[in-house]
Every structure is written in structure tokens, then in C-alpha cells.
Amino acid sequence: MRSRSCRLVLGTLAIGLAAPLGATLPAPPAGATGTPTPRTGFETSRGARWTSGAEEEEFLTAVDRASARVRIDRIGSTKQGRPIRLVRIGAPAPERPADVRRGNSVLLVCSQHGDEPAGREACLTTVRNLAYSKAPATRRLLEHTNVLVLPTANPDGRAADTRGNSDGVDINRDHLALRTAEARAMAAVLRDYRPDTLYDLHEYGPTAPYYLKDLLSLWPRNLNTADGVHREATALSRDFVDPAVQRAGFSTGVYGIWTDPATGDPVKQVAGDGQERILRNTTGVKGSVGLLVEVRVDPLTAAEKADPALNNRRRVDSQLVALHGAFTFADRHRPRIEAATAAARLAGYTDHGPVYLGGADNEPPGDGEILADPPCAYRLDAAQFTQVKDELALHGVLWKREGDGAVVPLRQSLRALVPLLLDQRAGYHLTVAKPMNVCPRVVGGNG
Template sequence: MRAWTARTVLAMALVAGVALAPAPPGGGRGGRVPTGFERRGGTTWTTLSQERDLLRDLVSASPGPERAGWGAARVTVSRVGTSARGRALELITVAGTSTVPEPVRVLFVCGQHGDEPAGREACLKLVRDLAADRSPAGRRLLERVTVLVLATPNPDGLVAGTRTTAEGVDLNRGHVAVSSPEARAIRRVLREARPHIVHDLHEFDVPTGTYPTPTLYLWPRNLNVAPELRSLAVELARDRIGTALPAAGWAAGVYGEGTAGRQLGGDADERLLRNAAGLNHAVAVLVEIARRPISALERADPGLLGRRRVAAHLVAARATLRMAAERGDTIVAAVHASRERAVHGGGPVYFDGADNVPVGRTAVAPMPCAYRLTPAGYADAWAALTAHGIRVEPDLRVETAQPAGAMAALLLDPRARFAVAEATPLPCAGGSPATGDES
């Protein structure tokens, strides 16, 4: 791990374009209203009430539809669910006046784990800065990109300072069964907003030296994700985020690849958001920032530690927005192609393996044309099928020729690791349409 001096920390702040110094109590840079985190110099996190106040101010200052073409960003907030403890789960939208046939919709999911708050702070700052940006570059960005933000997807965990929800659910292991209200809210956004890019923000807290770098990134490794979407996700993670973070002063590496060649995580588990979002036809990326101090300066100054964690997440988020603006046509076309291919069905389905696992060790089978549920199986699977938008025929048959066909197989096939109900695979008339072989 490199040694961090005061000069290095200052240089990182300048490159990142993020203030690492505490915000003045009367307002932020350029008249921007500071978050609670900024008001206290990064020593404590923005509270839920402060978040509500900030969003209320941004919405009230936002131009109405009749003035949306004046160059200012329009901010809206909509309720998409309720946590187990009754707290609101809200989706923030920042948009401008589109100049392209289909703006790229970028969804930031900013804090699935309640004890990883830096991503949430970065998202609140990002929303505030986008709303206040009147520059030509800011206007051009929002002409091409619509920004969707789930700033606090686990409010109960945030308040309690716990990784899990109030029900003890690890939200980032809940995107198949979708059994918690928080997971259902995220799934609702994926299903209804159909983001082209999903950027998942996390922090890691492992012994020093386990990971060689303080910032990490990863793409969907699940083999059921369309190859063109995975390729774009690799470009976003490795070439964009993995370049922007070192340029700002932080070494970056691939999540799951530890020291001495150890594989620490980052598999193809379809319950993880980066894989589930890829199966939902999105370019998905995970960003993890080291939560522990990475210098003597940070050990001595909790505010500096907090500000570094937030600043690194902001650098990664802005790299995602830059790629969305620059590669929008390619991203939108790849998402549409993936959905269209799924609607026509066919192809193989993978029940394990990953893009970094030898093919010979992967269980792959022809995709059944449908699955037959029993009434009891339908009762078990109904909530998950509904959350994923999977159509069920009146005779309790689930065809795989639909946008969420791969997820249907992972929910219902007896060979799937996280199946939610018993169902019988039905072959296609005249034989299997798939080209994959059992191996």
C-alpha cells in the first residue's frame, strides 16, 4: 500500500474535482446547499431528515416542465416502496431536455448495506451538483443522460448502522427471491424504469493487505448476461472507472482478486445486483471503496477518512456518466438487442460458472421452452415472478421466450442454485432450440 502524504491528498482532491475540506456552514461551493456530511467536515453522515430537507429544496428550486428547456436540470422524487420499519424508499430523477432519440438511463444504487454510507453521501452530492450545474458541459450531459438515484435503499440499516435490513436480510443477496420490501423497491425500479446502466456503490472492510488497492470495480460475471452487455460493462469498469480512479490518485483493481492470487469474491451469483441487473438487460458495474484508513493522516482525522471515501465514489460515478454520454447510442442498441433476443427465446442457460471459470467446469443446458408449475409451486413462486415481471399463463406455464426468460429459468429450474419453487421443464416442440450442450 502506498504512503499518503498531505500533498498527495490535496492533489487527489484537485484532480477529482471534489472538495476534501469541510464545507462552510452557510453554503457550499458556488452557492450549492451543503449536505449534513459536508457541514460537519465528513465526521458524521447526513441524516434521513437532512436528506429529506435537501431533496425538498432541490425539487422546489427545480424548473417545472414549462421551463425545462431553459438549461436547468429538473429534479423529481417519487416513492417506490417502504422499508420494513415504514421508512420511505425514494427514487430521485435528474433530467434535462433530451436532444437524442433515447437518453441513456443511469441508475445509481447507493447503499444496499446500511454500514456502507459513503456511497449514499456521494449520490446526494452528485444529485445536488447536477441540479446546480448551469455549465454548457452539464447541460450537454443531461441532454443525453437521465440520472436515476436510489440514494437510501436500506434506510433501516443506515439508521441502525447494520449491513442488513431491519429483517436481517442482506439486500445484495436478495435480487432473485425478492422477498424483502427493499429488494422489491429496487426490482420495481429495474422493471419500470428499465435503466440502461446500473452502478452499485459499496465499501469493503477487510484486513489491510488482503486487497492491494483501496478502490475496486467489477462487472457481471454471470454467463446468462448477454455478451455485448458484459463487454460494455467491462469497458465501463476497467477502462473508464479503472482509469479515472488512478488519475485521481487512488490505485484501482478488480474486486475479488486479492493478494497472492487469492479469489476473495466476485462470482456469478445471480442474487447479487450487478449480476441481476445484467440479467435485466443493463450494463452493470460494482464499485467498492476501502472503508478503513489507508494512511496515517486518515487514522488521525476521521473527517479526512470520510471525505476520501465519498470523493472516490464521486470520481467513479462521474466516469460512469461520461461513458453514458459518450457511448449512449452503442449502449442503448446493445440493451435493445439483448431484450429482443430474450423475447425470441432459445439459446443455452447456465446454472453455474462465471466469465473467469474454465468452460469445461460450467453446467450449461439447452433453455427449456417453458416450465410447468403446480398450484403449490405457483404459490411459492408468485411473489418473485411478479417482482421480475415474468408472465405466467393461465395453465401455470411460464414460457422462457420473454424479457426475463433467463431469470425464469434461474427461479424455476430444478438445477438452479437459488430456485424458489418446484417446476417441470418443458422441452420445445420438435426438440430443443438451444445450441448449448450439457457439460
């Protein structure tokens, strides 16, 4: 089944996201007769090699020029000077973040880990297909849902084929501290655009015989994720991504849990906890539906050993069909998604309920990991405020200046995030701020 699916998806460029949303081979837009449709380096080589950085830039430039559905911004630079790009797609392309915040939106984060290129290739193909397709279903989707894409979230790592960035930092463990240029760029996108759904594309090396599924996915497990957001995230995984992947002939499972190959019963949890600095969990804490998707790299079949392009195509194919499931979710669950994310972001202003410093949706918090009655604010002295104010601003956390320092109230949209950043008991706090029980009210922006 898997080899048949590979032939269908990339052999003809017909299945995956392109076919369900319309054209079997995306045609040039009106007025571009004779202009070749852009192709990635991966596509032109039929999976024999990954798209280079120069080819990506040329590809995105061609798509941007050809389609009114697309706008591309440089939102940052890596330590080595490579651009971090954000692609905005809609019908028409949204001009500003406010246009995205007013409606439904999906953010694709591609290849946070530089040695996991299949997600990037699927994202580039998706950008082109959404930009060029003339199918009514595609237009209807883009009229109601803006799509944001970070095609290469870790450009230095992708160039070097390394998991981390040029400093060896795992970006997917930096979404609280924001020490890397890459994580800072992503935080700014989350703050400014407030995507309803974030979809994070990865790859993994399995452990036989307990961990051999073609595609695994996992929602935010962090206990500070609002119930409605958690419910929609699990629906995205179980009701849309898994069925789409299975229909294409691939196997699926839950990321981070070994299962008995004979019975399917859980054997051991090896990853996928509620750690707040991982993007899918940070996303949940901030009120967005999040999903991590992991595609199997190996073991290789005899045919894949003889022709590595077969393995490369299988990895990209499974990402593409999973993306189709994600877009179907965005289309069919749009009112529910918008209601869940709006409620999650408003809940912080009521300023009540516990904040969790540990645990997960499958692991009860331990002793001392629940702030049952959180303080109403945290006070930062001058040195602490200087140390963390840029990170607070990137997260979108509000504060009130007090002398040379600041007061950060919990009564705000990112209520649950504040203790994770500032409380001494939090596992990944940025600084140890002073809890306050009598607090001023902060309304509006920082200052």
C-alpha cells in the same frame, strides 16, 4: 497523493463530479437569488459525521423544489417505516418510466449495505450537482441521459449502521427471491425503467497485503450476461472508472481477487463470482450494463487516526471521481450502450442457446450447470403460482394462466432469468416448476 486529492475534492467542493460537469461550486438556479444551495450534513461538517435521515429528507426536498431537473418519488417503505426514495434527473426531469425507457439512462444504487455510507454521500452530492450546475456539459448530458438515484437503498440499515436491513438480511443477496422490501423496490425500478447502466456503490475492508486498493470494481460475471452488455460493463470499469480514479491519485483493482503486491499477479479469488442473486449479476441477466464499485475503508494513516474526517472524506472523494468516470462513459458510449442493452433484451424472443446455472466469466461452469437445450416453458401448479406470482411480476417475467396455475415460457425478454427462478437445478430457485417441451406462445402482458 491521496491526502492532496482529499483536500481538492471536499475541501473546496470543486473536484469529483461537480468540476468535470461544470460549476466549481453549484450555484442556486435562476430565480432563487439569496436561497442557499442545499448542503448535506456530511458537507457542512466537512466529513466529521454522516448525513442523518432527517437531513437527507430536508436536502432532497430542497433540491426537488428548486430544480425542474429533479423529481422524487417514494417507491416503497422499509419494515420500520422509513421511505425508500427514487430521484429522477433529466433536462427536464422525466415524468414517467416510458420517458426513461426511450433513451439512455443510468441508475445509481447507493448504500445497499447500511454500514457503507460513503456511496450515499457521493450520491446525494451528485443529485445536487446535477440539479444545480449551469455548465453546458451537464445540460448536454442530461438532455441525452436520464439519471436515476436510490440515495439510500437500505434506510433501516443506514440508521442502525448495520450491513443488513432491520431483519439482518443482506439485501445484495436478495435480488432473485425478493423477500425484502428494499430488494422488491429495486426490482420494480429495474422492471419499470429498464436502466441501461446500473452503478452500485459499496465499501470494503481490505486484507493486507493482497487487497489494499483505494477503489475496486467488478462487472457482471454471470455467464447469462449478453456479450455486448458484458463488453460495455468491462469497458466502464477498465476504460473509464479506473482511469478517472487513478488521475485523482487513487489506486484501483478488480474486486474479489487478491494480488501479489510486488508483481500484481492474482493470488486468490475470494469474492466476485457469477452468483445470480447479487445485484450486478441480476442486472446483467436482465440486460443492463452493471458495475459494482467498492471503496477501501481502512487501514488508516496516522493523520486519519488523529482525524477520522480525513478518512471519511477520502472514501467519499474516491466515490465521486469514480462517478465522474461513469458519467463520462454514459456520454461517450451512449450509442454502444443502447445497442448492447436493446440487443440483450430482444435476444430472449429468439429462444435459443444455453442457459447457465453456474460458472462465471473467469470460471467454467461445472457438470450439470449448463442447460444446453432448455425447456420451452415451465408449468406452475396453483400452489406454486400463488407462491411466486408476485415475485415474477416484480421481475417483469411473463406468464400465461392455465387453469388455476400458469405456464412461464422462455420466449421472452427475460429468457435466461426464468430457469434461474424455476428450475430445480438452479442454485437459488424460488420453486421447482415442471419443465415443458410443447409450449403455448405468450404475447403481451400476463393473464
